[in-house]
Amino acid sequence: MRITPPLPPELRGRSFTLAEQRAAGLPDHRAWNDDLRVASRGVRVPWGQAQDPAHTARLLTALSEGAVCCRETAATLWGCPLPWDSQHDLLVHLTRLDGSFRPQRKGVRGHRMVLSRGDVCQVDGIPVTSPARTWLDLAAVLPFEDLVAAADHFICRQTRSFGHNRVPFCSAEDLNAQVDRHRGARGIRKARAALELARVGADSAPETRLRLAIGRAFLPEPVLSYVVRDPFGREVVWPDLTFPEFKVAINYDGGHHLSAAQKESDLRREALLAANGWISVVITVEQVREHGYDGVARLIRRALIRGGWSPRG
Numbered sequence: 001m002r003i004t005p006p007l008p009p010e011l012r013g014r015s016f017t018l019a020e021q022r023a024a025g026l027p028d029h030r031a032w033n034d035d036l037r038v039a040s041r042g043v044r045v046p047w048g049q050a051q052d053p054a055h056t057a058r059l060l061t062a063l064s065e066g067a068v069c070c071r072e073t074a075a076t077l078w079g080c081p082l083p084w085d086s087q088h089d090l091l092v093h094l095t096r097l098d099g100s101f102r103p104q105r106k107g108v109r110g111h112r113m114v115l116s117r118g119d120v121c122q123v124d125g126i127p128v129t130s131p132a133r134t135w136l137d138l139a140a141v142l143p144f145e146d147l148v149a150a151a152d153h154f155i156c157r158q159t160r161s162f163g164h165n166r167v168p169f170c171s172a173e174d175l176n177a178q179v180d181r182h183r184g185a186r187g188i189r190k191a192r193a194a195l196e197l198a199r200v201g202a203d204s205a206p207e208t209r210l211r212l213a214i215g216r217a218f219l220p221e222p223v224l225s226y227v228v229r230d231p232f233g234r235e236v237v238w239p240d241l242t243f244p245e246f247k248v249a250i251n252y253d254g255g256h257h258l259s260a261a262q263k264e265s266d267l268r269r270e271a272l273l274a275a276n277g278w279i280s281v282v283i284t285v286e287q288v289r290e291h292g293y294d295g296v297a298r299l300i301r302r303a304l305i306r307g308g309w310s311p312r313g
Contacts (some may be wrong), residue, residue, distance in 0.1 A: 018043075058125065248281065
């Protein structure tokens, strides 16, 4: 009985090419042992090993000359929020810069696309469609609200004296330019409508969905990236959404707010808002699961009325 030699440390726990296997000193027949599966032509993966999407994309683009990651794969590499089914898509979406063919190999979904040089850049050395072009291509496959959330992600800018800051991947003008250049593209009407609702400053997909629900409820449009100051002009809180005219602050507390340190920070935030005369509404994951975004928008409506807003105004 043949004994399967263990993989060398440099190949363990990840996918690798047959060329890498040979370079590691293993014979060709090692690729056919039952502890490995064929992920794609010339690619092996140890069974039961989860693969980093960036590693997989880097490997497959290197194997396919001129290949560029696009659509859902490009969005993942840009950190763009995607719906659950797109997040768990195991295929790598590839195209070619010259649009000459659709890459054909296991584990790859090829797309025939015409790209300009400006449509392609790199993420950690991986060729990928640009943020603006990636967003346009998503218009063909994403539901409307997910497309708005994707636009918010790409154009988000946050500059704060505390907390995290964000530099936009592209501008709203870049997204509009893509729409103008591809008037006949799939999903172009959806893209135009999504751009009308995209806003700079939305920090997450749930914040975008909450803002869209506020619009459906015919409430005033909230302000993003607004800083609450104390009577001396010092910055004290950066709420997710605000209605400064009515001194109402909205915060969406996702799963990461369950940690002890984050809970302590949230308590300080609520105390500072109250001390400075603001009405605070905290929306939680559990509330959204139970009532939906349209349901929790009613909580915001009640807070606005307390702050002096009139539904008839």
